[in-house]
Amino acid sequence: MPKSRIRKKADYTPPPTKQAASVKLQSRGWVAPVMLALFVIGLAWIVVFYVTDGSLPVEQLDNWNIVVGFGFIAAGFGVSTQWK
Secondary structure, eight states: OOOOOOOOSSSSSOOOOOOOOOOOOOOTTTTHHHHHHHHHHHHHHHHHHHTTTTSSOOOOGTTTHHHHHHHHHHHHHHHHOOOO
């Protein structure tokens, strides 16, 4: 029986695979409570304004109370950009 040929070893060896660096996102502990508090305060401000026919929360502001309520809500959205 004839002898089998010896196979050559592959010349190319692929480089070792690099593991992707894991980025651990950690949210600051104060972001979520402040964000939710601003949302709730803004919503409550607007609801109180409508329920009391404009006499509360600040009567002198008249319809600008709505802007103040939406300002709190907008500030909540601004804080939400810090949440990871």
